[in-house]
Amino acid sequence: MSENKLPTEVSQVAATADPSPLGLGGFALTTFVLSVANAQLIAPAAKAAFLGLAFFYGGLAQLLAGMQEFKKNNVFGATAFSTYGAFWLSLATLVLLEALGVINWQGFAGQALGVFLLGFTIFNTYMWLASFRVNAAVCGVFTTLEITFILLVLAEFGFISSVPGGIMGIITALIAWYASAAGVINSVCGRIVLPVWPLKK
Template sequence: MGQETVTIVDKTANPAPLGLLGFGMTTVLLNVHNAGLIPLTSMILAMGFAYGGIAQILACAMEYKKGNTFATLAFGSYGLFWWSLVFLLMVPQITILKTTGTPVQTADPASLAAYLFMWGLFTLLMFIATLRLSRGLQVIFISLAVLFFLLTIGELTGSKLITMIAGYEGIFTGASAIYVGLGEVINEVYGRDIIPV
């Protein structure tokens, strides 16, 4: 009896564009607020919970099935970042919690700075892994690390100027993710590299 070779071809879709666009579009909207162009409204929080959070968590699960550890960690972590940020902003506003006699405090600047700094550190370390990946991912991760550190400084100093600068830098970060995500879709649809990523 002879041996038989079986080749398995992965025919599942590329989940990276979903995760990149969920991250990118939500990041642009939040940073349009940080830049001082629009107020923080339920639109941004809903986008953060749904597209920033759920879409990236779905992309995380799909990347896990593909065996992509980097993308699993990145999309899962940043999806849960968006959920934690929405909860951080919303929990103190929940009326039922206010009536229990122990009001939930809004995060103070030092707490927010610690939160943002840890995300910046995580992102900077993830950037090291992108040095073996595409230039597009390198731009996204290094600009995101800079964004987190600028926001940390803004919280610690109370400087509206630094937060505004962070907002414009964050718009660039989100736009970079949108570019890479749509570039992957366009390149796949056309079967060749049209958009350099």
């Protein structure tokens, strides 16, 4: 009986759409909006514009993309999208709780967020190393994100301003958008229009 079910199971797996363009798109847009604020290209009061995206697009939608990657047996994609979906949800929650007065950093907000970002920098480091076995577009996302995280950690601890990290974050978002666009356009066209340059495994 299990043998009779096997073709159906295989066809169901094959029919599953690639969730990575959604995950990359959610990550890109949320990163872009926050990075524009970090780069001080908009007024500080406008920084909160990233919150809705962090909860629903970079957060929830990216988390759902990660769950779908589990179904496709993609350990890298599942881990990356699920973690960064949780990252945005966590960050948005911290910002919201602070705004509501639930959290009082007592002047140590920089240290708190610095440690928060440092933890994700450590995570991103081994994901960055693993990305060298995926493709150049994804590797580009994790490479620029690694630099972004390092710069933002330094900014939170008061060594530099947030501007360098913001600029690097914008670059990260643009590369992530390219990778997302490649996944959508190549799928719709049935051929490679935007190359992602697979790396040798």
